[in-house]
Amino acid sequence: GAVVSQxxxxxxxxxxxxxxxxxxxxxxxxxxxxxxRQFPKQSLMLMAxxxxxxxxxxxxxxxxxxxxxxxxxxxxSTLTVTSAHPEDSSFYICIIPRRVTEAFFGQGTRxxxx
Amino acid sequence: xxxxEQHPSTLSVxxxxxxxxxxxxxxxxxxxxxxxxxxxxxxxxxxxDIRSNVGEKKDQRIAVTLNKxxxxxxxxxxxxxxxxxxxxxxxxxxxxxxxxxxxxxxxSLTVIP
Numbered sequence: 001g002a003v004v005s006q007x008x009x010x011x012x013x014x015x016x017x018x019x020x021x022x023x024x025x026x027x028x029x030x031x032x033x034x035x036x037r038q039f040p041k042q043s044l045m046l047m048a049x050x051x052x053x054x055x056x057x058x059x060x061x062x063x064x065x066x067x068x069x070x071x072x073x074x075x076x077s078t079l080t081v082t083s084a085h086p087e088d089s090s091f092y093i094c095i096i097p098r099r100v101t102e103a104f105f106g107q108g109t110r111x112x113x114x
Numbered sequence: 115x116x117x118x119e120q121h122p123s124t125l126s127v128x129x130x131x132x133x134x135x136x137x138x139x140x141x142x143x144x145x146x147x148x149x150x151x152x153x154x155x156x157x158x159x160x161x162x163d164i165r166s167n168v169g170e171k172k173d174q175r176i177a178v179t180l181n182k183x184x185x186x187x188x189x190x191x192x193x194x195x196x197x198x199x200x201x202x203x204x205x206x207x208x209x210x211x212x213x214x215x216x217x218x219x220x221x222s223l224t225v226i227p
Binding site for chain 1 (some may be wrong): 120135148155156157158159160180203207214215216217218219222
């Protein structure tokens, strides 16, 4: 069965609104979760590392005030895209590592901002 | 940080031929190298992986080779089939780095029937 559950799988929102994406670990506790963004025909780019009980670590160039990450429990991390704009339209994926050789991908969320 | 480069970006082969995708990495501390296959609109799926203490690994028609000295690793697909058509990503990870995965830029593979 699924190890990681990501919701929603797709969302369309109006420019200026906020969208929350959830990533849940179903089978194990995860102190770390990663959020990636994938633009069409491009690779997966790490946005931030979500750490349970502490602040997320953002990659260079990613606005922390725009992409709010909350990792309040060992099984849930949320990514909130605030004041979304069309350029934020992308495919967002969470990845949860369990060991060095195990990483579980969420289903991905296709965000379209109109 | 780690930098992973992947070539080619697009690859077309005739059904039955072999396909080779190459990746290089920059950080010698990376010790785990997975390959993912991503079909349109879906999450990437792990197809094969290799750790730094192994030079080659094979699983049926898929094989991966690793050259630690040169810091490059390659994916080999033999006897390609149309269902192999997808985007393939290589990645590098290091345990000491918190298990962050650094992805290559992807290779769009088309197998022509």
